[in-house]
Each structure stands twice: as C-alpha cells, then as structure tokens.
Amino acid sequence: LIDMEYWLACNEERAAQARFGAVCCCGPCAMYRRSALALLLDQYEAQFFRGKPSDFGEDRHLTILQAGFRTEYVPDAIAATVVPHSLRPYLRQQLRWARSTFRDTFLAWRLLPELDGYLTLDVGQNLGPLLLAISSLAALAQLLIDGLPWWTGLTIAAMTVRCCVAALRARELRFGFSLHTPNICLLLPLKAYALCTLSNSDWLSR
Numbered sequence: 001l002i003d004m005e006y007w008l009a010c011n012e013e014r015a016a017q018a019r020f021g022a023v024c025c026c027g028p029c030a031m032y033r034r035s036a037l038a039l040l041l042d043q044y045e046a047q048f049f050r051g052k053p054s055d056f057g058e059d060r061h062l063t064i065l066q067a068g069f070r071t072e073y074v075p076d077a078i079a080a081t082v083v084p085h086s087l088r089p090y091l092r093q094q095l096r097w098a099r100s101t102f103r104d105t106f107l108a109w110r111l112l113p114e115l116d117g118y119l120t121l122d123v124g125q126n127l128g129p130l131l132l133a134i135s136s137l138a139a140l141a142q143l144l145i146d147g148l149p150w151w152t153g154l155t156i157a158a159m160t161v162r163c164c165v166a167a168l169r170a171r172e173l174r175f176g177f178s179l180h181t182p183n184i185c186l187l188l189p190l191k192a193y194a195l196c197t198l199s200n201s202d203w204l205s206r
Contacts, residue, residue, distance in 0.1 A: 009026075091190060099194045102126070129187075129188060136185070
C-alpha cells in the first residue's frame, strides 16, 4: 500500500529538501546530534495543540523548530522500520500522519517570512489534499452534467499508457502510478476527518 509513497518520499522529496538544508527527517531513518537536540528539548516536550499534548509527528516538528542547524539527506543510508501490512493499520497510520501534518503546517505559517522560497512551497504543498478534493468534485460534477469530454478520456488513457511503460521498463509494479488512484480517493475522506479531529492525540497504533 505504501511502497511507492515511501520510495518517493525518501528518494525524491528528501533529496529536493536537502538542496536547501532543511530535510524533514523521518523518525526511524534519522540521526540527531545530541547537542542539537538538547537545545530544543524543552520546546519539543512542551508541544501543545489546543491545550493538549501533541506527542507524535516529531520529525516535522523538530524541523520547524529551526535552531539554525542544517538537516541533510544521505542517499546511501539504509534504514528499516515497521510498516502496515493490511488496510486497517495503514489507515490508522495515515490518520496519525495527516493530523500531525496539519498541526505543524499551522505552526509553520508564522515562519513563512523567514523561509526560502522553495521551503515556503514545500509547506504550501500540504494544501494539496484540499485542492485535489475540490478538483475531484468538480470533475465528478462535469461528468454528471456533460459526460466525459473526449480530451479528458484521451489524457487519462495517455497517462495510463505512460505509467504502464514506466512500470515495464523499471520492472517495478509500483511505478504504475495509475494503480494508486483508488488509494488517493480512499485517503481524501480520511484527511478530511483528520482535519476535523486535530485535537485528538491518540497514537492509534500503540
């Protein structure tokens, strides 16, 4: 379920963030300098949202604290972590991630004037689910009213063919991005629910 998501996050997204020295370090894949953590420990432990302790999403929150250190990406590093292998644990994980992302996005707004242009865009990408939901509803409305325009069908067909070619050339099924469309549609309602329940700090998997 999350094979491609992990691959893109670690090999593309983090590599891009590294160009600006501001990698959002995934918990199981990160190493921190002890002296750097000591400076931020009080702020990190005192993280609250709407008066309740926020005890997950440490990777994004530690990045946002901005103590003046660079965070780097090491492409040759090898790390292992436990990942969900069925739908229910996967949805719980995604709900927890969505809540922490939304919380820390709100926290990051006050830092936007100090951020590099790319990092501002990186924070802004968290509006993606909202824009995707709006575009999906607009597309559904057009489909119900006018039917499927020929150029839309042609675009979808071309994208599907391109994804299949990429998957065959790489000999990796995960590169068939069109296979992830049902997954995206599944996550949109979950992200909407996460946005409405931001005060819930339950870990959900422990």
